[in-house]
Amino acid sequence: MRNQVQLIAYADRFGGSVAGLQEVLDTEFPGVFGGVHVLPFFVPFDGADAGFDPVDHTQVDARLGTWDDVAALGAERDTVVDVIVNHVSADSAQFRDWIERGDASSSADMFLTMSAVFPRGATEEDLTRIYRPRPGLPFTPVMVAGRRRLVWTTFTPQQVDVDVRSERGQAYLGSVLDALASARVALVRLDAVGYAVKTPGTSCFMTSETLAFIDDLTAQARRRGMEVLVEVHSHYERQVEIGRRVDRVYDFALPPLVIHALTTGDCRPLAEWMAVRPTNAITVLDTHDGIGVVDVAADPDDPSKPGLLTPQQVDALVEGIHLRTDGQSRAATGYAASNLDIYQVNSTFYAALGSDDLRYLIARAVQFFVPGIPQVYYVGALAGEDDMELLRTTGVGRDINRHHYTREEIARAGARPVVRALKGLARFRNTHPAFGGEFSFDAAERGFAMAWRDGNASTALEVDAELGAATLTWTDREGTRTSRDLLADPPGDVAAG
Numbered sequence: 001m002r003n004q005v006q007l008i009a010y011a012d013r014f015g016g017s018v019a020g021l022q023e024v025l026d027t028e029f030p031g032v033f034g035g036v037h038v039l040p041f042f043v044p045f046d047g048a049d050a051g052f053d054p055v056d057h058t059q060v061d062a063r064l065g066t067w068d069d070v071a072a073l074g075a076e077r078d079t080v081v082d083v084i085v086n087h088v089s090a091d092s093a094q095f096r097d098w099i100e101r102g103d104a105s106s107s108a109d110m111f112l113t114m115s116a117v118f119p120r121g122a123t124e125e126d127l128t129r130i131y132r133p134r135p136g137l138p139f140t141p142v143m144v145a146g147r148r149r150l151v152w153t154t155f156t157p158q159q160v161d162v163d164v165r166s167e168r169g170q171a172y173l174g175s176v177l178d179a180l181a182s183a184r185v186a187l188v189r190l191d192a193v194g195y196a197v198k199t200p201g202t203s204c205f206m207t208s209e210t211l212a213f214i215d216d217l218t219a220q221a222r223r224r225g226m227e228v229l230v231e232v233h234s235h236y237e238r239q240v241e242i243g244r245r246v247d248r249v250y251d252f253a254l255p256p257l258v259i260h261a262l263t264t265g266d267c268r269p270l271a272e273w274m275a276v277r278p279t280n281a282i283t284v285l286d287t288h289d290g291i292g293v294v295d296v297a298a299d300p301d302d303p304s305k306p307g308l309l310t311p312q313q314v315d316a317l318v319e320g321i322h323l324r325t326d327g328q329s330r331a332a333t334g335y336a337a338s339n340l341d342i343y344q345v346n347s348t349f350y351a352a353l354g355s356d357d358l359r360y361l362i363a364r365a366v367q368f369f370v371p372g373i374p375q376v377y378y379v380g381a382l383a384g385e386d387d388m389e390l391l392r393t394t395g396v397g398r399d400i401n402r403h404h405y406t407r408e409e410i411a412r413a414g415a416r417p418v419v420r421a422l423k424g425l426a427r428f429r430n431t432h433p434a435f436g437g438e439f440s441f442d443a444a445e446r447g448f449a450m451a452w453r454d455g456n457a458s459t460a461l462e463v464d465a466e467l468g469a470a471t472l473t474w475t476d477r478e479g480t481r482t483s484r485d486l487l488a489d490p491p492g493d494v495a496a497g
Helices: 018-028 067-076 093-104 124-129 167-182 208-223 236-243 254-264 268-274 311-324 328-332 357-369 388-394 397-401 407-414 417-431
Strands: 006-009 035-038 056-060 078-084 087-089 139-144 147-152 159-161 187-191 227-230 248-251 281-284 373-377 438-443 447-454 457-464 469-476 479-483
Touching: 018 035, 018 067, 018 407, 035 067, 056 067, 056 167, 067 078, 067 167, 078 167, 087 093, 093 139, 147 159, 167 208, 187 208, 208 227, 208 236, 236 248, 254 268, 254 281, 254 311, 254 357, 268 438, 311 328, 328 388, 328 397, 357 373, 357 417, 357 447, 357 457, 357 469, 373 417, 388 397, 407 417
Parallel strands: 006 035, 006 373, 035 078, 078 187, 187 227, 227 248, 248 281, 281 373
Antiparallel strands: 087 159, 139 147, 438 447, 447 457, 457 469, 469 479
16 A cells, blocks of 8 residues: 555545545645545445444445446545444345344344343343444344344344354355455555444454454455555554454554644653554554543453553543533533444544644644544544534434535635644655654653654655644755744645655
């Protein structure tokens, strides 16, 4: 994959279609994004969970385009596409057929029931041990061929868990991989894979059996010519372990640690993470989900394992975001909104930093300097504010950060100084040769310094977290250049060091 900044976007919300997304990238962001993670565009893209509940995972929703459009996007940029591993829609043909025909259905072994995992029944301890990103137990009662059954639904009743170890479940996932490989997809993102394997007597989340399944699915994707990105929100030590097994793993600890550093001046947790984090990471500050908390907190399965932040610091982080967003994030987080995730704060990253242009650009510069492939969420690419109107309309907390942009809004937002500066930073990250070399990180009393060097090419970012200031230096054909104000004087394309 290209060592360049990537975009994360919904095609329907940022261009209107797959082809429209490509046009937006070509016209509004030339040279800015070398890759794009297109969020679910399958049938339907607008289901109960914004496409993460596919009825047909092997077909592009005709309202968004065709597989040819996806392949055309992949001809010019590295494309990242989701494999929704854990579940399918309750409206899928496979599930409806099982509901109607029961054991006579060819899909009878594709879906998990409580009895399939606990054939001898489950104790209270068995059930309370199960880890779930929602309150309550992960079961939904349904009638299957006239018999009442408890199907496993980790996320919502509309998302029915697949038995990934069954013959039918394995064939299903293979068909999804085949469809993506034929469309020139470069990297597959294994969505919710941490929940995919249910083992009685365990948390049913990121167990040794889960890791073995990830190894197998990774091998299948690689045989089809695709790299693998694992999506797991969990204790930071698990992210380190996963990073050793796959091509790419998310650095979900980075967003809360950057906010903590830039709002408190305390850079020690960030420095601790920089010393141990996997370097084969996809770095993010924002995604289609919220800002993670579990990624820097103590291990929920083993509280004896501390987090990168103390419980008091996590509480202060969350309350600080609520304060800087004037309570908007509070209205979208936890029990205040439906479709909730108990480990995330819902807000745009720009709003979470108090809509402070300079601190926002410093945060992006840090992201771009950290080893890995940076991804920028489409709302963040335009330094977007919280969408309270959409939140009020849907009642879904994460919609606060899922705005539907018109072409006019994209053009207007792209002209703002903070967005122009962000584009310059991304082009700089894409073109400066030092980013292909060696990285170093040094912590100071109230800040830190990050640097890259490859031969005579070099660049460095010095951050005073307490003051919210940064200095960027880099080499080019004319020597060494310096910017002490990323908003007023951002870098741009650098052809040679």
